[in-house]
Amino acid sequence: MNARSSSLQNHSVLRSLADFRFELRSFLCFSEQAALRAGLQPQQHQLLLQVAGAPENATVTIAYAAARLGLKHNSAVELVDRSEREGLLERIADATDKRRILLRVTRKGDNVLHRLTSEHARELNVMAPSLMAALEHVRATAHFTNDAEAR
Amino acid sequence: MNARSSSLQNHSVLRSLADFRFELRSFLCFSEQAALRAGLQPQQHQLLLQVAGAPENATVTIAYAAARLGLKHNSAVELVDRSEREGLLERIADATDKRRILLRVTRKGDNVLHRLTSEHARELNVMAPSLMAALEHVRATAHFTNDAEAR
DNA sequence: TTCATTTATGTCGTGATACGATATAACTAT
DNA sequence: ATAGTTATATCGTATCACGACATAAATGAA
Numbered sequence: 226m227n228a229r230s231s232s233l234q235n236h237s238v239l240r241s242l243a244d245f246r247f248e249l250r251s252f253l254c255f256s257e258q259a260a261l262r263a264g265l266q267p268q269q270h271q272l273l274l275q276v277a278g279a280p281e282n283a284t285v286t287i288a289y290a291a292a293r294l295g296l297k298h299n300s301a302v303e304l305v306d307r308s309e310r311e312g313l314l315e316r317i318a319d320a321t322d323k324r325r326i327l328l329r330v331t332r333k334g335d336n337v338l339h340r341l342t343s344e345h346a347r348e349l350n351v352m353a354p355s356l357m358a359a360l361e362h363v364r365a366t367a368h369f370t371n372d373a374e375a376r
Numbered sequence: 377m378n379a380r381s382s383s384l385q386n387h388s389v390l391r392s393l394a395d396f397r398f399e400l401r402s403f404l405c406f407s408e409q410a411a412l413r414a415g416l417q418p419q420q421h422q423l424l425l426q427v428a429g430a431p432e433n434a435t436v437t438i439a440y441a442a443a444r445l446g447l448k449h450n451s452a453v454e455l456v457d458r459s460e461r462e463g464l465l466e467r468i469a470d471a472t473d474k475r476r477i478l479l480r481v482t483r484k485g486d487n488v489l490h491r492l493t494s495e496h497a498r499e500l501n502v503m504a505p506s507l508m509a510a511l512e513h514v515r516a517t518a519h520f521t522n523d524a525e526a527r
Numbered sequence: 528t529t530c531a532t533t534t535a536t537g538t539c540g541t542g543a544t545a546c547g548a549t550a551t552a553a554c555t556a557t
Numbered sequence: 558a559t560a561g562t563t564a565t566a567t568c569g570t571a572t573c574a575c576g577a578c579a580t581a582a583a584t585g586a587a
Contacts (some may be wrong), residue, residue, distance in 0.1 A: 235490065236429075238497055243429025246422060247444050249400070254446040268573080271397060278387075278394025287536060293398050295405040300574050302537055307573095324535040324582045339386065346389055346518030353511055360504055367497030419544080438565060451545045453566055458544095475553045475564040 234366070241366045245359040252352050259344050263337050268294070269308050272301075273338045276314065277330045285328045286319075313337070385517070392517045396510040403503050410495050414488050419445070420459045423452075424489045427465065428481045436479045437470075464488070 260270035291301035313334035319325035411421035442452035464485035
């Protein structure tokens with residue numbers, strides 16, 4: 226591969242990655258605005274979603290929330306503090322392991338979350354095609370580049 | 377639809393949405409860590425990506441960057457300030473419209489960006505399947521819910 | 528048992544950064 | 558000419574994620 230075609234190819238990877246990130250950011254913007262309109266901080270929405278949307282068998286602790294949100298433990302503690310103060314969530318002592326704190330979404334939190342959830346489902350039905358197309362396009366443009374570099 | 381099946385369906389939407397957001401967050405975490413390892417703030421990486429990855433015909437101004445990053449204009453100004461101070465980017469006066477500032481990635485910025493870009497392309501080849509699957513699953517679970525609500 | 532280690536949560540000070548409000552300069556159109 | 562609009566810039570504020578540290582409970586090894 227000569228320098229010219231390599232440079233052209235690099236730019237097409239940059240472009241497809243930029244477009245993908247733009248699509249992603251658009252979705253996240255929508256989500257943040259929807260949360261704020263519903264009276265939640267975007268991160269509070271994410272916390273409620275991960276707590277209420279956890280699998281039946283999961284132990285929903287602070288550490289679980291931190292892992293699902295990609296946060297350090299202490300950041301999760303603070304997020305739970307703020308959410309509990311607003312009555313969206315409650316801490317429940319775990320009888321089997323007194324170090325742990327189990328999290329449960331309150332009725333109030335559940336109500337807000339359900340409204341946000343259907344709003345998100347609707348919006349994703351609209352945005353998913355362009356999001357997936359952008360992601361596919363990254364893979365299409367990046368594929369050969371990766372192959373070449375692997376040699 | 378009775379209350380029981382509706383509640384079950386609600387939970388499956390919650391779960392698929394939670395999983396999708398977790399996959400998304402995982403990718404974003406990877407991206408942030410990669411940027412930091414490369415010596416950039418995550419947002420600086422995004423700025424470089426949008427500037428360098430813009431279509432040939434685009435006028436890459438502060439406003440353009442703000443729109444692509446989902447930021448207010450002033451936040452973009454500050455992000456450009458920080459990036460310019462570190463020599464990643466430069467402001468170029470636009471001769472045809474003296475209000476505008478055109479943005480250009482420096483060689484230094486380009487070098488960092490290219491390393492990050494191939495790292496991202498590789499990682500996306502790994503993560504894309506689960507990301508797309510999670511998104512598909514949201515659409516699958518949310519589809520009927522939306523139909524029902526539309527009536 | 529006893530005591531070191533690990534795990535889970537909590538506290539506090541700090542730093543980064545996105546924003547609203549406001550300002551200034553340049554372009555546009557009537 | 559000038560009113561209105563557009564593009565960038567400045568500044569004070571608030572949020573929030575983090576590192577460092579602290580506490581309490583569980584675990585494991587001697």
